[in-house]
Amino acid sequence: MDKSGNGKRENWGSRFGFIMAAAGSAVGLGNIWRFPYMTGENGGGAFIVLYLVCVLVICLSVMIAEFAVGRRTSLAAVGAYKTIDNRWTFAGVLGVISAFFIMGFYPVVGGWAFAYIVKSFSGLLSSAVPIGDVFGAFISNPIQPIFWMIIFLAVNVIIVAKGISGGIEKAGKILMPTLFVLLILISIRSITLPGAGAGLEFLFKPKFDVVNGQTVLAALGQAFFSLSLGMGCMITYGSYLDKKEDLTKSALLVTMMDTGVAILAGVAIFPALFAFGMEPAVGPGLVFVVVPSIFAEMGGIGAVFSVLFFIALMVAALTSSVSLLEVVVAYLIDQKNMERKKAVIVTGAIMTFTSILSSLSMGLMSGVKLFGVGFFDFFDILTDKIFLAIGGMLLAIFVGWFMKKEDLKDELTNGGTIKFGLFEIWYNLIKYVIPVAIAIVAIMGIRSIEQ
Numbered sequence: 141m142d143k144s145g146n147g148k149r150e151n152w153g154s155r156f157g158f159i160m161a162a163a164g165s166a167v168g169l170g171n172i173w174r175f176p177y178m179t180g181e182n183g184g185g186a187f188i189v190l191y192l193v194c195v196l197v198i199c200l201s202v203m204i205a206e207f208a209v210g211r212r213t214s215l216a217a218v219g220a221y222k223t224i225d226n227r228w229t230f231a232g233v234l235g236v237i238s239a240f241f242i243m244g245f246y247p248v249v250g251g252w253a254f255a256y257i258v259k260s261f262s263g264l265l266s267s268a269v270p271i272g273d274v275f276g277a278f279i280s281n282p283i284q285p286i287f288w289m290i291i292f293l294a295v296n297v298i299i300v301a302k303g304i305s306g307g308i309e310k311a312g313k314i315l316m317p318t319l320f321v322l323l324i325l326i327s328i329r330s331i332t333l334p335g336a337g338a339g340l341e342f343l344f345k346p347k348f349d350v351v352n353g354q355t356v357l358a359a360l361g362q363a364f365f366s367l368s369l370g371m372g373c374m375i376t377y378g379s380y381l382d383k384k385e386d387l388t389k390s391a392l393l394v395t396m397m398d399t400g401v402a403i404l405a406g407v408a409i410f411p412a413l414f415a416f417g418m419e420p421a422v423g424p425g426l427v428f429v430v431v432p433s434i435f436a437e438m439g440g441i442g443a444v445f446s447v448l449f450f451i452a453l454m455v456a457a458l459t460s461s462v463s464l465l466e467v468v469v470a471y472l473i474d475q476k477n478m479e480r481k482k483a484v485i486v487t488g489a490i491m492t493f494t495s496i497l498s499s500l501s502m503g504l505m506s507g508v509k510l511f512g513v514g515f516f517d518f519f520d521i522l523t524d525k526i527f528l529a530i531g532g533m534l535l536a537i538f539v540g541w542f543m544k545k546e547d548l549k550d551e552l553t554n555g556g557t558i559k560f561g562l563f564e565i566w567y568n569l570i571k572y573v574i575p576v577a578i579a580i581v582a583i584m585g586i587r588s589i590e591q
């Protein structure tokens with residue numbers, strides 16, 4: 141990249157920083173914890189094919205659009221909508237609400253990862269109790285997971301109070317590649333276990349007879365969640381982007397990294413799962429049970445790998461959750477004139493409360509239901525199946541019908557300095573195809589849930 145030999149490097153440096161921040165937001169629990177268990181619950185290969193179609197046809201274009209809106213206005217989500225057309229402020233506010241709801245359960249799982257770092261040290265892998273039972277007992281305990289969740293949230297609060305750019309970025313730059321390398325190592329181990337072939341078949345031989353409206357909605361929701369789309373997060377990141385950066389290329393890179401990590405997590409987990417004779421549809425415990433089981437097979441060194449894995453998972457979760465917290469905090473600062481510290485503390489307190497409810501819904505409060513599900517599932521389903529997809533649909537309608545085509549062309553081609561021959565295709569996708577596609581998937585999904 142350094143063509144001139146002086147000065148130019150800085151440019152590359154900022155680009156790298158942006159890509160890492162956006163990829164840091166995207167790559168998180170969604171890829172390593174959620175993607176595998178959604179795949180397991182939705183029949184394997186067919187779900188992955190649907191997921192990839194959603195990413196390619198819908199989410200990639202939505203990401204480009206979010207970057208474009210952010211960079212055009214240089215404002216975070218709510219402000220961005222508001223300046224372009226103030227009737228659309230609600231769409232930004234919907235994103236802030238989504239961030240709140242996601243942070244109603246995300247810190248609970250972040251806390252599990254935190255706890256598993258310590259548990260890996262203290263005999264989880266060699267315990268006489270089956271690893272699956274350890275997990276079940278842990279998450280339903282009324283105190284322990286709440287303790288770890290609060291630590292996880294406290295780290296978020298400290299980071300966001302200081303502004304995101306400091307330590308977390310550095311930690312991310314080291315630990316994200318570590319996570320990647322570990323996933324590759326785990327995958328190799330997993331594939332070479334006797335009986336692993338069934339897992340690969342489960343992942344890569346799609347059986348479409350298991351697909352219904354719900355599967356498609358689950359795939360779409362997962363794609364939005366995993367890519368941090370449909371709630372203004374990528375609008376906010378786009379607002380920091382330099383006018384010279386190529387939006388399309390950046391979106392493509394982030395999407396490829398995110399999808400790569402998700403697929404890799406699947407390859408790490410399913411071959412081992414089948415080799416151990418476990419059930420693919422075990423739900424949220426999947427990564428916390430299968431990965432330690434793989435490491436337990438390795439003897440003493442396994443504990444070291446396990447510690448490393450959960451540190452990396454926790455940091456991946458952290459680089460995502462700070463972006464969620466920041467969406468709410470930026471809103472309070474920009475629109476409500478709140479001081480950063482105060483905004484962070486108020487937001488953190490509310491999230492602690494909702495996360496306590498979510499954590500307790502795994503045990504003590506498992507009988508308390510909202511619309512037939514516990515708090516954890518309620519927050520999860522509400523965002524992943526409804527809010528994010530609707531947020532994405534609103535964004536597409538807004539960009540396609542309420543922004544000027546020339547302005548968009550200007551953003552996507554950097555004022556005509558780069559060629560974006562696919563512009564018309566992107567524009568028509570955003571304007572016509574994506575809003576209709578999301579509406580159809582949402583209606584089909586909701587109808588098949590009712591049945």
Ligand code: PHE
Pocket residue numbers: 165166167168169170171242364365366367368369371373460461463464
């Ligand atoms: N993409 C993150 C993950 O995969 C979660 C997230 C969703 C972050 C929405 C920001 C906005 O874990």
